[in-house]
Amino acid sequence: MKQTGTSRISGRARGALSLALAAGVLAPVVLGAAPAVAATPTVSCTSGKAGLAAKLSKDITAALKGRKSTTAVALYDRTTQTNCSLRATTTYDSASVVKATVLATLLWDNKKHNRYLTQREIDLTTAMITKSDNNATTSLWKQLGAAKVKAFLKAAGMTHTVPGSGGYWGLTQITAQDEQRLLTLLTAKNSVLSDSARTYELDLMRKVVSSQRWGTPAGAPSGVTAQLKNGWLPRATHGWRVHSTGAFTGKGHDYAITVLTHDNKTMNDGIDTIQAVARAVHKDLSPVAAANATIAPPAAPQEAVPAVPEAPAVRMLTATPQP
Secondary structure: OOOOOOOOOOOHHHHHHHHHHOOOOOEEOOOOOOOOOOOOOOOEEEOOOOOHHHHHHHHHHHHHOOOOOEEEEEEEEOOOOEEEEEOOOOOEEOHHHHHHHHHHHHHHHHHHOOOOOOHHHHHHHHHHHHOOOHHHHHHHHHHHHHHHHHHHHHHHOOOOOEOOHHHOHHHOEEOHHHHHHHHHHHOOOOOOOOHHHHHHHHHHHOOOOHHHOOOOOOOOOOOOEEEEEEEEEEOOOOEEEEEEEEEEEEOOEEEEEEEEEEEEOOHHHHHHHHHHHHHHHHHHHOHHHHHOOOOOOOOOOOOOOOOOOOOOOOOEEOOOOOO
16 A cells, blocks of 8 residues: 555644544544653564564564554464554544444344345445445444444454443444454454455455545555554544554455554644554565555545534534434
């Protein structure tokens, strides 16, 4: 993929309104001071390839040094049997990355009832994943209900994920470990998701619009297929949540990366952190291909959401919860 660098978000006030609603939550505009620089973490890695675990641990740690983001990282590479983790069971507000779970729940439920997607569901799921459309997500979240989402999470082994209450799907509590679990289910045959379901979801994830293809694809080897879902949300505590999940396949590669962040002063801070980690991972897993990859800065990311009125005196963003 051809991604790196930082992006500038024009129209800060308008952008904050749209981006906060992107998580389907009640989210105050972030006006506070920058958080203190987080202590440099220690990344734990194991690998079946000699020397790779130590190199990844060193390079991911270096990528995070001096950054203000509180970051969770999970990596799994099937080819080399490599795992890396950092704060893998720490919970974060999901923002829009939960949309991949919403789709997986729908596909899992269809398999249980031996039914196909309706044209309405095809339209909604396409908008939800490729454009990160919130109205589509809310419709599907209401259709499924919390009970089905919880049942899928149990079947999938995503034991630390807790659906957002009151219809606030963007406040679902997620972990890097569980997001990796979903990516591994999507990229290998299993009893939870059918082959056709996995193909359908991955196809939508590889068709995410160009303005949202930042994050984990940064520095990926050319020719590798990137399937991703990102999310971003500002709140009064912990600043901007900025997340990116990606599965990378083809050209002999088969690995998945999850990077979750909060305590970002701006959205760009979160993007920078994620892309620094991603570049380190891609370089270490495929040093020659990654070094030769042509990289361009991403466009300013925007979610496809309707305009939202701002309360005149409160400066509070609202979204209507589902019953």
